[in-house]
Structure formats: structure tokens, C-alpha cells
Amino acid sequence: MEAVFKFVFAILISAVLMVEEATAATQHVVGGSQGWDESTDFSTWASGQKFVVGDQLVFKYTSLHSVVEVGSESAYKSCDISSALNSLNGGNSVVKLTKPGTRYFACGTSGHCGQGMKVKITTVAADASSSSSSSTTTTPASSSSSSSSSPASTSSSSPASASAASVSYRASMATALLVICLSLVSV
Ligand SMILES: [Cu+2]
Numbered sequence: 001m002e003a004v005f006k007f008v009f010a011i012l013i014s015a016v017l018m019v020e021e022a023t024a025a026t027q028h029v030v031g032g033s034q035g036w037d038e039s040t041d042f043s044t045w046a047s048g049q050k051f052v053v054g055d056q057l058v059f060k061y062t063s064l065h066s067v068v069e070v071g072s073e074s075a076y077k078s079c080d081i082s083s084a085l086n087s088l089n090g091g092n093s094v095v096k097l098t099k100p101g102t103r104y105f106a107c108g109t110s111g112h113c114g115q116g117m118k119v120k121i122t123t124v125a126a127d128a129s130s131s132s133s134s135s136t137t138t139t140p141a142s143s144s145s146s147s148s149s150s151p152a153s154t155s156s157s158s159p160a161s162a163s164a165a166s167v168s169y170r171a172s173m174a175t176a177l178l179v180i181c182l183s184l185v186s187v
Pocket residue numbers: 037038064065066107108109112113117
């Protein structure tokens with residue numbers, strides 16, 4: 001009987017871990033089904049996404065394009081790719097979002113950035129929303145924007161509620177499994 005309980009318990013624990021795994025990291029295919037292309041509306045695409053630390057960007061593109069990461073908002077706005085932090089080729093480039101903040105990507109092909117082939121990605125901390133108490137989001141993003149004097153509004157407040165929902169979902173999931181475990185023990 002005890003062996004059966006241990007088996008069930010192991011199944012439940014692995015189920016919890018799988019739920020964690022599924023919600024922990026997201027792969028964002030940049031531009032959705034249209035991919036990394038001049039015709040894609042990247043600002044609309046990005047506004048519908050929530051980028052969390054640990055997530056990945058996947059750039060899918062033809063040999064006409066490349067991916068260049070630039071280091072500043074001004075370089076991004078003026079399509080100045082001479083200050084590139086990184087340059088990627090090959091048609092299937094994966095970029096890991098390792099910390100909170102804003103990153104800027106453009107196409108390296110001449111003229112493409114000017115046609116709108118660029119995207120701005122704002123990543124939020126994974127645990128920023130898990131503190132369910134009424135904390136006023138103290139994101140460390142303000143420290144990185146010390147150089148820019150432009151009053152660019154940070155639009156990182158609205159997607160925070162989305163992951164709060166997923167966190168509470170995970171919490172209720174874990175609680176439900178715990179209750180099942182406890183009821184099995186008492187049998
Ligand atoms: Cu291009």
C-alpha cells in the first residue's frame with residue numbers, strides 16, 4: 001500500500017514540475033507566423049507579448065535579412081547599426097532574455113530598418129509579479145535608462161497582471177495537488 005502511495009506521490013510531484021516547466025520559459029517567434037520580415041508589424045506584435053526573464057526570442061528569416069542588436073534607444077530610432085552589440089545570421093537565431101530591461105533589434109540589411117524592420121523588446125523580471133502583496137512594481141529598469149533624457153514611457157505595467165494570473169494558476173494547481181496528496185495519506 002505504501003509503495004502505491006509513493007508511486008502516486010511521485011506522479012503528482014512530476015506533474016507539478018511539468019507545469020512549472022511549461023510556464024517558466026516561453027519562446028517568442030518574433031513577428032509571429034510572418035516572422036522577421038519587412039512586411040511584419042513588429043510593434044503590434046510586441047505589444048501583444050509578455051517577455052519574462054528566461055524567455056527566448058526566435059528570429060526566423062530568409063537570407064535577405066539578419067539580426068543586429070543595438071545598444072541604445074537613439075541608435076534604434078535612427079537605425080544606426082554601427083553600434084551593434086551583436087550580429088546574427090543563418091535564418092534561425094535564438095536570443096535569450098537573461099535580465100530585465102529593454103533590448104533593441106534591427107535588420108542589418110541596408111534600408112530594411114528604415115522600412116520598419118526593427119523591434120524593441122522590454123523584458124520584466126520573472127518574480128516581479130509573484131510577490132502578491134501590494135508592492136508597487138519596483139523594477140530595476142530605471143537604473144539602465146540613466147543616459148536617455150527622453151520621456152519615453154515604459155509600457156511595462158500592463159503585462160504584469162497577465163503573469164500574475166499564471167502565477168496564481170500555478171499556486172492553485174500546486175495547492176490542489178497537495179490536497180490530493182494529503183487525502184491519500186489519511187486513507
Ligand atoms: Cu531585412
